[in-house]
Amino acid sequence: MxxxxxxxxxxxxxxxxxxxxxxxxxxxxxxxxxxxxxxxxxxxxxxxxxxxxxxxxxxxxxxxxxxxxxxxxxxxxxxxxxxxxxxxxxxxxxxxxxxxxxxxxxxxxxxxxxxxxxxxxxxxxxxxxxxxxxxxxxxxxxxxxxxxxxxxxxxxxxxxxxxxxxxxxxxxxxPIVREADGLAMSSRNRYLGADARRQAVSLWRGLDKARAAVAVGERDAGRLADVIRSEIVAAGPCEIDYVAIADPETLAPVAVVERPVVALIAVRIAGTRLIDNLLLAP
CATH class of the missing domain: 3.40.50.620 (HUPs)
Structure with missing residues (x-):
């Protein structure tokens, strides 16, 4: 090389x-x-x-x-x-x-x-x-x-x-490559101390819970965003820039999940800004 x-x-x-x-x-x-x-x-x-x-x-x-x-x-x-x-x-x-x-x-x-x-x-x-x-x-x-x-x-x-x-x-x-516990791999993960690293998995847990909710019939995008947000907030102190359910081609907000959408999040944990996303299909 x-x-x-x-x-x-x-x-x-x-x-x-x-x-x-x-x-x-x-x-x-x-x-x-x-x-x-x-x-x-x-x-x-x-x-x-x-x-x-x-x-x-x-x-x-x-x-x-x-x-x-x-x-x-x-x-x-x-x-x-x-x-x-x-x-x-x-x-x-x-x-x-x-x-x-x-x-x-x-x-x-x-x-x-x-x-x-x-x-x-x-x-x-x-x-x-x-x-x-x-x-x-x-x-x-x-x-x-x-x-x-x-x-x-x-x-x-x-x-x-x-x-x-x-x-x-x-x-x-x-596709996104994830750690064994679901955290999306990122160069900025190096900034995370042990406690913040454990807390950061809440991003994936929130996305995964939203996917599970869609699988059992939830179609209200606002409630799906609340599922994600609640999981992140419950894990510890953080600053959420956004939790969005959007059209995967335009990123326009979606109110009702009638076709595949993307859930996108950006959160600061212990000063480190992390992003993640997951495609959700009804």
Whole structure:
């Protein structure tokens, strides 16, 4: 596996493979890798001739009050993990490499789907996410890019960007990978102390109880949201940004569950912001 830090060196490495008609799978990450990331890399390797991953803690998707400075970083450990699952090339650029001085071009989506949920609580977040994703897609030029379902709204918006800008690639969204007790794997789980880690499982318990309620006939979205919220609040002190039952294509609120919906939550526990979601089918 080669590790490259410049756009020019990555393009030079990939050029002959692309010219030979080899397919390229791409997994963009911010590092602090866990089994969720590795599952994406394994799938890219299984479905494409080459697997490329990136590690870049993207400063433009963090607000000034967020955790950019303390976001977990372990490039050497991440390199070992990438190598262990067969990644062929790892792109690990600096911020200066990705954003030239005076850069003034951004990708935005300004509609209800982008403004709700994460867009409401982190209003500058998706501008940074979409911009860096487009830049990475332009640099790597993958046939397929692999994203996790945990960042449900992000994957939805990136898929729309790929469609709207006619990018010649496929976006593959893969299932959430969970710990044995149900907690969705996340790099930010590293922030959790023992008590907060135990409390964090309440997100999954709430989602699972909502699924069970749907299975026995509950169709009122408000009551389903209350089931989730009650489970989280009962587990201990927290700050809930949102609990939503929404259309999985538009994220518009749903009042009655008559077709598949997605339950989405964002909660702060002991200062750590966690997100999770689950598709619910009547």
């Amino acid at each position: 080669e590790t490259l830090s410049t756009i020019a060196s990555l393009r030079a490495l990939l050029r002959p493979h692309r010219a030979a008609g080899r397919t390229l799978g791409f997994v963009p990450t911010m590092g602090a890798l866990h089994e969720g990331h590795l599952s994406l890399m394994r799938r890219a390797k299984a479905e494409c001739d080459l697997a490329v991953a990136s590690i870049f803690v993207n400063p433009t998707q963090f607000a000034p009050t967020e955790d950019l400075a303390r976001y977990p970083r372990d490039l050497e450990g991440d390199r070992r993990l990438c190598r262990s699952v067969g990644v062929d090339a790892l792109f690990a650029p600096t911020a200066a490499e990705m954003y030239r001085e005076g850069a003034a071009t951004w990708v935005t989506q300004d509609d209800a789907t982008a403004r709700c949920l994460e867009g409401e609580h982190r209003p500058t977040h998706f501008r940074g996410v979409l911009t860096v994703c487009l830049k990475l897609f332009q640099i790597v030029q993958p046939d397929r890019a692999y994203f996790g379902q945990k960042d449900f709204q992000q994957a939805l918006l990136v898929r729309r960007m790929v469609r709207d800008l006619d990018l010649p690639m496929e976006l593959v969204v893969c």
